[in-house]
Amino acid sequence: MKTILAGLLVYSMFVLTACPSGQTLQKAQDASAKVATYANSGINLTRELYRSNYLSLENKDRIADGFIALAKAGQAFDAAVANAKAAYGDTAPKDAIAALFATFNQEVVGKFIAVLQSLKLASVVSGNFAATIELLKTAILVVAKAFGKGGSVQAVIVEAGG
Amino acid sequence: MEELLKKINLLIALVGEAMTLGEAKTWLEVEENARQLRAEGHEEDTDETVES
Numbered sequence: 001m002k003t004i005l006a007g008l009l010v011y012s013m014f015v016l017t018a019c020p021s022g023q024t025l026q027k028a029q030d031a032s033a034k035v036a037t038y039a040n041s042g043i044n045l046t047r048e049l050y051r052s053n054y055l056s057l058e059n060k061d062r063i064a065d066g067f068i069a070l071a072k073a074g075q076a077f078d079a080a081v082a083n084a085k086a087a088y089g090d091t092a093p094k095d096a097i098a099a100l101f102a103t104f105n106q107e108v109v110g111k112f113i114a115v116l117q118s119l120k121l122a123s124v125v126s127g128n129f130a131a132t133i134e135l136l137k138t139a140i141l142v143v144a145k146a147f148g149k150g151g152s153v154q155a156v157i158v159e160a161g162g
Numbered sequence: 163m164e165e166l167l168k169k170i171n172l173l174i175a176l177v178g179e180a181m182t183l184g185e186a187k188t189w190l191e192v193e194e195n196a197r198q199l200r201a202e203g204h205e206e207d208t209d210e211t212v213e214s
Contacts, residue, residue, distance in 0.1 A: 040191065040192050068196045068197060071196055075189040
């Protein structure tokens with residue numbers, strides 16, 4: 001698990017600076033795919049914490065349920081992007097992009113941050129485990145900002161307790 | 163944004179190890195992995211169900 005995240009953050013920083021300024025549906029797809037990969041890392045981290053007795057069975061189950069809900073939200077988001085792509089091609093009207101970004105923030109980023117926050121509170125984590133959770137949270141924030149370029153991401157983080 | 167980048171740099175320094183990006187996953191694969199995680203520790207329950 002420790003082997004995942006610094007490169008991930010460097011990659012995110014690259015994305016942040018390399019993305020074109022235009023909002024495209026491809027960008028939405030890319031953001032979703034990145035967060036899915038981070039979510040998978042979060043699941044693997046949770047598994048590691050559970051197997052190392054840092055996390056109880058009950059809490060592991062609750063957090064796994066959170067990840068399942070997140071994965072379903074991610075699939076729903078991808079479906080919404082695909083629908084928009086079918087309707088508009090790659091570049092959708094600003095309103096459609098704004099709606100997708102709001103959904104992404106609420107249903108994907110918000111849920112993910114909330115699950116990570118639960119994980120942090122439920123487990124007796126320290127050292128690299130705690131740092132890894134923070135890294136994941138930051139990476140998600142970076143991706144969300146790269147997609148949205150808006151100020152609403154921080155509000156989602158706060159709302160989710162992050 | 164500067165604050166965010168400072169935070170990233172700080173976190174990288176905290177972890178202090180070379181890391182690589184995890185293998186790309188779809189949301190469907192993520193759900194499957196999450197369900198496997200959910201099932202961990204409940205294997206005996208499953209065995210009982212199969213036996214009955």
